[in-house]
Each structure stands twice: as structure tokens, then as C-alpha cells.
Amino acid sequence: MPSNLHHPRYVPHPRGQGGYIPCSKKAVPLLAGKGRHRGLFPGAEVHNLLEEQITSGLQARCVEEAELLATSLRTTARYRPGEPVAFTVRRLTEAEYETTQRLSRIYDPKVVAVIVAPKVEEGQESKMETPHKSQLLFRGAGAALGSESAPPVPRIPIYWISSLFFDSSHKAALRKALDSALDSERTAVRTARTSQPTAGDLYNVPHEPKSRDAYALCASRRVDAVPLAIALWRLRLWEGVHVDAD
Numbered sequence: 722m723p724s725n726l727h728h729p730r731y732v733p734h735p736r737g738q739g740g741y742i743p744c745s746k747k748a749v750p751l752l753a754g755k756g757r758h759r760g761l762f763p764g765a766e767v768h769n770l771l772e773e774q775i776t777s778g779l780q781a782r783c784v785e786e787a788e789l790l791a792t793s794l795r796t797t798a799r800y801r802p803g804e805p806v807a808f809t810v811r812r813l814t815e816a817e818y819e820t821t822q823r824l825s826r827i828y829d830p831k832v833v834a835v836i837v838a839p840k841v842e843e844g845q846e847s848k849m850e851t852p853h854k855s856q857l858l859f860r861g862a863g864a865a866l867g868s869e870s871a872p873p874v875p876r877i878p879i880y881w882i883s884s885l886f887f888d889s890s891h892k893a894a895l896r897k898a899l900d901s902a903l904d905s906e907r908t909a910v911r912t913a914r915t916s917q918p919t920a921g922d923l924y925n926v927p928h929e930p931k932s933r934d935a936y937a938l939c940a941s942r943r944v945d946a947v948p949l950a951i952a953l954w955r956l957r958l959w960e961g962v963h964v965d966a967d
Contacts, residue, residue: 723771723774723775723778726775726778726779726781726782727778727781727782727785728782728785728786728789730785730789731781731785744955744958744959745958745959745961746772746776746959746960746961747961749767749771749772749775752767752771775959776887776956776959776960777888777891779952779955779956779959780886780887780888780891780956781891782952782955782956783891783895783949783952783953783956784891784894784895784898785952786948786949786951786952787895787898787899787902787949788894788898788901789948790809790810790898790902790944790946790948790949791810791898791899791901791902791905793944793945794809794810794902794905794906794909794943794944795901795905795908797944798905798909798943798944799909799912799913800909800910800912800913800917800943802917803917804913806910806913806926807831807939807941807942807943808906808937808939808941809902809906809938809939809941809943809944809946810899810902810903810906810936810937810938810939810946811903811906811936811937811939812903812931812932812933812935812936812937813827813835813931813932813935813936813937814929814930814931814932815929815930815931815932816929816930817829817932817935817937818932818935821835821855821858821879821935822855824859825855825857825858825859826858826859826860827858827859827860827877827937828860828861828862829860829937829939830860830861831939831940831941832860832877832937832938832939833877833938833939833940833946833950834877834878834879834880834937834938834950834953835858835877835878835879835880835935835936835937835938836879836880836882836895836899836935836936836937836938836953837879837880837881837882837883837934837935837936838882838883838892838895838896838899838934838936839882839883839896839934840896840933840934841889841892841893841896855879856878856879856962857876857877857878857879858876858877858878858879859874859875859876860874860875860876860877861874861875862874878953878954878957880953880957882895882896885956885957885960885962899936903936910926938950
């Protein structure tokens with residue numbers, strides 16, 4: 722049985738003997754083969770739905786980390802006096818989203834991942850869509866291949882939830898958690914603007930048309946977004962989404 726897929730706040734980690742396998746679907750058939758795991762666990766059996774169970778658990782972990790991130794933003798992330806606005810979760814602007822589609826690039830150096838999570842309508846049939854062409858984005862304005870005087874531009878993942886998640890309830894829950902995080906971000910800015918009237922324009926965020934479905938996960942001192950970034954990357958590895966897809 723798979724273990725340690727869920728966050729311990731949601732599902733306690735079981736006790737007992739275990740072993741690690743690569744985070745890839747390709748490892749499951751090797752476990753089921755004769756003699757593959759008998760040395761570690763004599764008499765152990767692999768059930769037929771193991772792959773689906775692990776996939777569901779990895780998807781659930783993404784939702785759990787997004788919910789915990791939203792909770793942290795709601796309960797602890799307050800701006801200190803004079804601290805500038807620094808979003809952990811925000812929506813991409815329409816211009817940014819267009820650039821990701823046209824150039825596979827994001828210019829904001831604080832973005833560590835882009836999540837495209839379309840709204841799931843109630844009763845909508847869940848299906849895995851064909852992966853989009855871009856799976857990684859160039860971050861920054863430099864040359865993709867670098868030069869003698871400059872290293873190559875970093876690349877960050879873009880997650881297409883409609884093709885990465887098969888469970889419609891997980892799709893909806895992830896988007897709900899991201900929207901909750903956005904609400905907390907906006908509340909924190911309004912609170913800072915009210916409590917620090919002498920800060921001037923420090924908390925006046927300019928309005929720009931936003932994408933409805935594209936979210937940016939950003940590096941921030943206020944709240945740690947790394948656990949969610951790791952959960953999404955583990956699911957990506959498991960599903961075999963490689964850089965070759967670009």
C-alpha cells in the first residue's frame with residue numbers, strides 16, 4: 722500500500738516497514754513482476770489499482786498543500802510596517818498569460834510556477850485533456866541559451882490542471898484553495914492600507930486585466946510556497962511530463 726502521499730495533517734503516516742520506489746508510473750509494473758520485491762517483502766502482493774491510488778494521492782496532496790497555504794495566508798501573513806506588497810499567490814495578467822502562450826516566457830523573477838486551473842462546473846464530466854505544447858517557461862528577459870558572459874535563463878514549470886488531474890473534485894478543490902489564497906492576499910493589502918495610512922502608495926496595487934484561470938506561485942518571505950511547488954512537481958514526475966514535451 723502507498724504511504725506518505727498525504728500531508729500528515731490530513732492523513733497520519735502509517736507505521737511499519739516500507740521501501741521507496743521512483744516517482745514514476747513506470748515503476749509500478751516492476752513491483753508487480755515476479756521476484757521484483759520478494760526480497761524486501763516476502764509474500765507481499767501489489768493490488769491492481771495501485772497506480773490509480775498513488776495518482777489520486779498525489780493529486781490530493783497538491784490540494785492539501787494549496788489549502789494549507791491559503792490557511793497560512795489567512796491567519797499569519799500580515800504586512801509589517803513599511804513592508805512592500807509581495808504576493809505568494811496572484812493571478813497572471815492577461816498580457817502575462819498571452820506571453821506564456823506565445824513565447825513560453827514569464828518576466829516576473831519571483832514566479833516559481835504557473836498553474837492553469839480552469840473552473841470546473843458542477844456536473845461537468847472529468848476528462849484528461851491532451852497536454853498543451855509548453856510545459857516549462859523561460860523566466861526573465863535574458864537569452865534562452867545564454868552566452869559567454871551570461872548563463873542560460875532559468876526555466877519554471879507551468880501546470881495544466883485539466884491535463885494533469887483526472888478527478889474533477891480535485892480540480893475544483895485546487896482552484897477553490899487558490900481563490901481562497903487570493904482573497905487572503907487582497908485582505909492583507911487592504912488591512913495594511915488601512916492600518917498604515919502614512920505609507921502612501923506602498924499598498925496601492927495598480928489594476929490590470931487578469932486571466933481568469935492562470936495563477937502565479939511566487940517566492941515570498943511572508944508565506945512558504947515550497948511545499949505546494951514540491952507537491953505539483955512530484956505529480957508531474959509521476960505522470961511522466963518531461964521537458965521533451967516542449
